Structure formats: structure tokens, C-alpha cells
Amino acid sequence: MLNPALPQRDPAARSRLLLTLIALALLWPGLSLSELDLGVLIDGSNAQTMGVFLSGFWPPAHGAEFLFLLGRATLETLAIATAGMAMALALAVPCALLATRSLSISAVSRGGRPRPWAQAVRWPVRGLLIILRSVPEIVWALLFVRAVGLGPTAGVLAIAITYAGMLGKVYAEIFESVDPLPTRALIGAGGSRLQAFAYGVLPQATGEMLSYTVYRWECAIRASVVMGFVGAGGLGQQMDLSIRMFAGGEVASMLLTFLLLVLLADLFSQLLRRRFV
């Protein structure tokens, strides 16, 4: 079979070993910085506390009073996501209209490329959108909790701001990606920009916009649960309270509700997308 004269070892072994060593040397300071210590998990007292906590997971809490509270929190989460998305839309559409190049009048006579100063005017809006979406939503939530107090208002505002940034950017990109000829024809024939948008861009862009918006709504539900951990209302806030009170059963039923909610939102958004796109 194989030629016995050939060495019986991996010819690339040395370079692989060297690469591994370099990676380890680079990661070594990280190990001390991140204070990684798996031992804490199986340490006596910690393990005992965790054991008690985890053993409470079964059966999940299902008292009538608790279920009522859970239902209210779930509805609140849904409402935060929906209201936040509505406000984000109200902010994102004007920003996208201001930021998109495809509605530029100076671009009509220049083959789709606006004049430099027209580009420069669009940059502040783009910068604003970048800043809105680059600060994570939970940071916005924390800031708004400090500004308007604990409760769902902070969550709605945080979702509105972050998602306005994301929606605005994506809408502007969608407007630019559709066929520009109808828009140019409309503007060239003397239509106003809004008319050109409504009859030239919008009919081509609706499907994609809707599908992205529904997808973001789904993300907003997940985000609003997470944002509850800094006090922005909904399921997350209740979950945070239960975790702090070591109420394992309540945490278990909330996690189950969360999973169910995400699953249902996923199904619903698939349905909506199939309906419209």
C-alpha cells in the first residue's frame, strides 16, 4: 500500500503548531483580563445556590395570579415592540427620503449622480442615522430609563430611536436600488419629488420595505424583552425581578413564554411576508 519510505508524519505539522502557539500567546493576556474561571461554577456554595435555583425550574410557576401577571407582561412586551416600530417608521421614512440619492433633481441631468453639494447636504442625515443605530438599543433604553423613569415608555423610545436608524438606512438603500428610470422620467416631466417618490419609487419598493419592516418588528420583540433587564418594562423586567428573587419556577415559565412569543412572531412574520411579497 503506501510507500513506507515516506515519513509517517504530517508534513504541515510544524507550521500548524507555530500558528497555534502564536494564537495562544496573543490570547493569553485575554485570559487573565476576562478572569475566566470555570471552577467557580462547581465550587461548593455557588453550586449549591445554583442547584436550589435550578431545581425550582420544575414545575414552572402556574398560579392564577402569576399567570395574570405574566399575561400582562407579555402584552406589554408586544405593545412596546409595536408602538416602538410605529414611532421608528414615522422617523425613518422622512430621514430615508432626505438621505436617498434617487430623488435628487440635480441627478436627473447628470446620469444619476447628484452634484457634490447635493451629496454634501445628504451627509448629515446619513451621519445621524449611523449614530442612532450604532449605539445599541439597550444603551438608549438605559439612558431613557434615567430620563423618563422606569417603565415601558423608555423601551418604546429606545426601540423608536435605534430602529429608526436601521430602517432609515435600509429604506434609503432600497429606494436607490430600484429601477431609477420611472423616477427620472417623472422628475424630468416636471413632477415634484414627492410625486416622483409616490409613483416612481414606492410601487417598486413596497414589497422589500414591508418584508424588512416585519423582520425588524420580530427583532423588536426580542429586543424589548432584553431591554426589560435595565428597567424598560415588559417581560424582561419581570424576569429580572424573578431572577433576583431566586424564583426558579417563575423564571422557567417566563423563559417558556419568551420562546413561545419568539416562535409565534416568527410564524406571523412569515405569514405576513408571504401575503404581501
Added chain:
Amino acid sequence: MKPLARYALPLLLVLAVVASFAYLQLEASALLSREGVGQMARYAAAFFSPDLSAPHLRAIAYGALETLAMSAIGTLLAAALGLLLALPAAGRFGLIAKAISRLLLNALRAIPELVWAALMVLAAGLGPNAGTLALALHTAGVLGRLFAEALENTPSEPSEALRLAGSGRVGAFCYGTLPTLWPQLVAYTLYRWENNIRMASVLGFVGAGGLGQMLYMSLSLFQEAQASTIILAMLLMVLTVDALSGWARQRWVRS
């Protein structure tokens, strides 16, 4: 049917929006009143004078390094755990092992990082250790699933040839399957690392270390100037990671 769908669905959506505003009892009038706006403006104005003193900047640099370390170590642990779970999840050890490991991967993935972090803070105490573990657990679920799919799609001929030539199972996997799989594993892991850097900076809100914990502390102490510097640092980090990954993608993936 058609007009029904055409008018009923949008109407339903509008109703849902109105109902959610009503349910939350958002006091827009209180928010938009002169008093409310003035209060918000005063609060916001405090953020426009970031604290750029040297000790604070040094503390931020340390926090940023801690965040990076948390994300890197967490992702590495996750890749190891993910690969370990991906082998049974790709059906290499029978159907029962496949079902169990898939269930485990789904459970790990379905719970968000922040919830894991809150649980890990209970289990392992405050500090970056909890954040690293939380990232590792959630990311293991995500990577495990991706790895399992990659494993299933890898051509099996090379490892079969090695097995036929008398190689052991481990040898056939290391020299037959892994070389084709490797680039995909690295690409997925790097992509998740990029996500985790962003995530690691906010895990601190529940006490899991990094920049987030600093931000939470300074906001709790009403030190808006310090907080605004930390937010700027986060923004800088996110934009840098975005730019670097965009560059790397164009440099290596396109070609």
C-alpha cells in the same frame, strides 16, 4: 377575499398600533410638554461635555480591553463547545445523540446573551467571568448549528478514502474532513466574534464586566460627563469593528 385582505390587514395593523399606544398609556402630552422637554434637554445637555481626563480615559481603555478579551475568549470557548456539539448534531453518533444535541443547541441559542449573563452572574458572581461564560453559552448554540450544517455539507469522499486506506476514525476526520471544513469554521467564528464584541460591551448592565458595567455605574452615580465618554468609546469600538470587518470581507472573501 381580495378586497378583504387588501383593506382588513392594513386596518388590523393600524388598530394594533393604536391599541398598543393605548395599552401602554404613553403620556405623550407629559413628555412633549414644555416642562418635560426642558427636563430632557437639561439631561441631554449634560452629555455634551464628555470627561476626557487622563485617568478616566485610562479606565475606559482598560474597560475596552476587558470587553475585547471577554468577546475573544467567549467566542473561542463557544467554538470549541460548538464543534463538540456539532459532531453529534450532524448525525455522526446515531439518531438519539443527534436529537439530544440538536435540542441542546436550540435551547442554548434561543436564550439571549443578556439573560444568560443575568443567570451567570448568579452562578459565577459579578465580573467579566460571568460575561465570558454567557457569551460562550449563547454563541455555542449559534456556532454549533452552523458547524453542524457545514459538517453535513462537507464532501465525505476524502475521509472515506482515508478510511479505506486503513486510517482510524480520528485520523480520517482530522485529515479528510477538517481541511475542507476549516475555512468555513474560521469564517463563522470570526463573524460571531464581531457580533460578540458589540454584545460584550452591553452585558455589563447586569453586572457582567466590561464597558457596560462602567457605563451602568456612572449613570447610577449621575456622572453624565463620564458616561458620555464611555458611550463615545462604545460608538468608536462598534464603528471600528464594522470598518475592519467590511475591509477584511472585501479583501479576503470577494477574491
